[in-house]
Amino acid sequence: MAASRGQKVAVTGGSGFVGRNLVKELSRLGKNVVVVDLTPSPEAESRIAGVEYVRADLRDYGDVLLALQGVDTVFHIAGNASGTLSVEYPRLDFQTNAVATCNVGNACLQLGVRRLVYLSSAIVYGTPQYVPMTEEHPTSPFLPYGASKLSGEFSLLSLEATADLPVVIGRSFVIYGPGEDPRTAGGEVSQFLRWHLNERKIPVVGDIDRKTRDFIHVFDLCAALIKLAEVGQSGEIYNLGSGQEVSMRELADTIGAATGRKAVLEPDESQLEDSFRLVADTSKLFSLGFKPSIPLQEGIRYLASDLGEFPELPTTAAKFRRDSQDEQYAAKG
Ligand SMILES: NC(=O)c1ccc[n+]([C@@H]2O[C@H](COP(=O)([O-])OP(=O)(O)OC[C@H]3O[C@@H](n4cnc5c(N)ncnc54)[C@H](O)[C@@H]3O)[C@@H](O)[C@H]2O)c1
Incomplete structure (x- = not known):
């Protein structure tokens, strides 16, 4: 990874599902980790020893600049991960995934961050036209979530093209x-x-x-993200799947x-x-020396x-269209 032992690695969204697993793994590897999140695990018992927690709303550029001071490598994991939420609150989804990602990219340039890894999603492809899908598969998202994640990608790639932002993008399948x-x-x-x-x-x-x-275990996904930070090509996109x-x-x-x-x-x-x-065509990722384990x-x-026994039941029912009675959402989010 660009950051060697002792250098600072930031994980945006480090309190969430993927981010928290990544923080644990980076800490295990001896990295100096800072979690940058809207909800930075306030309870002492849920904190990971040695990790710094910073509250920041990535939609606010001032917050992003402050949170990423002195950081060498950034894993940008924060975002809305719910397609259903994006159908109900498309503006909130766009601000969270697209605007915040543009802010993170700009701050990385301004602060001279040496490596940015962005976790995008296979949702950007839209309905598959062939499988397994290579990174060259057309992008035609059918959900606001896909559109916002793709905007985040384009925004970072444009900064790579015009200002040499050292960014690598991973498009994950289902984690x-x-x-x-x-x-x-x-x-x-x-x-x-x-x-x-x-x-x-x-x-x-x-x-x-x-x-x-295509399901990938979160431990494998974290190993793949770290591999992208270490040897991924700047300006390139890699499918992350099994x-x-x-x-x-x-x-x-x-x-x-x-x-x-x-x-x-x-x-x-x-x-x-x-x-x-x-299904992902994973040959580009595997060519970096990564294999899911x-x-x-x-x-x-x-x-x-x-x-354990009798865990909490899921409450998300997949939603692909907003009902007419949900019109209020359009105004709010
Ligand atoms: N879970 C999957 O299967 C999957 C698949 C592909 C891609 N992804 C991508 O991975 C990322 C993380 O997914 P997850 O499942 O861990 O989601 P999650 O909801 O568990 O975690 C997201 C984290 O981002 C933080 N966050 C949201 N808005 C923020 C803001 N404005 N400022 C700062 N922090 C903010 C949240 O507080 C949360 O801790 C998402 O960007 C998603 O698009 C997830």
Whole structure:
């Protein structure tokens, strides 16, 4: 990584699901880490030893400049990760993902940060036209979330082209693992497992065979982000995934095998918008010397023991359109 031992590494969004796992890993590697987040883990018991916590709203440029002072490497992880929230509050989503990312890029230039790694999303591709998807696949997002993440990418790449911002972009497929908030988490692994551990049928949006996804464990994702910081090419985009295609039926079967009890699906085919195949071509990432190390079944077994019996049920129902009674949202967010 650009930052060697002792140099300062900032993780925006370091209180969230991905960010917190990344902070733990960077600390384990002996890095001097600062968490920059809107909600920087105030309770002493949830803080990671040796980590500095700074509250900043990345939509505010002054906050960003102050928070990133003296930092050598920035992992920009903060953002809205919910497609549903972006449908309900598109302006909030754009400010959080696009405006804040532009602010982070500008501050990195102004402060002379040596490496910026931006966590984007495969959502920017829109509906897949072929699989596995290479980084050259057309980008045509169908959700405000995809549009805002893509704007963030373009904004950073334009700063790379015009001012040599040393930025590397990772487009992640579906991340799972410990620490997801069940109230916002939209990933199928955690959602399915939570229903299953509560001995309930698993509601599935879309066609259980035609809908496939590429799941990557958060520990592998963090290792991939660190690899991008170390040897990723500036101005380049890398898919972050496992390269394994898993249908919703296969995911349920794997959950059954991992927990020793058959998982029962309850298909909800009323919303078929996401019944497509979504799989990463990971050759560009793997060419950097990265390989995922956690097979899905093992990752699920680990997550099941982390969640324990009867974990909180997920509350996010995927939403692709705003209902007419939601008009109030348009004005607010
Ligand atoms: N979870 C996934 O499967 C997935 C997949 C692809 C990409 N991503 C991307 O990864 C990033 C993190 O996702 P996550 O699942 O950890 O989400 P999360 O909601 O758990 O964490 C996001 C963090 O960002 C912080 N944040 C939000 N707005 C902020 C602001 N204005 N200023 C400062 N901090 C702010 C939040 O407080 C939170 O701690 C997102 O940008 C998302 O687009 C996630």
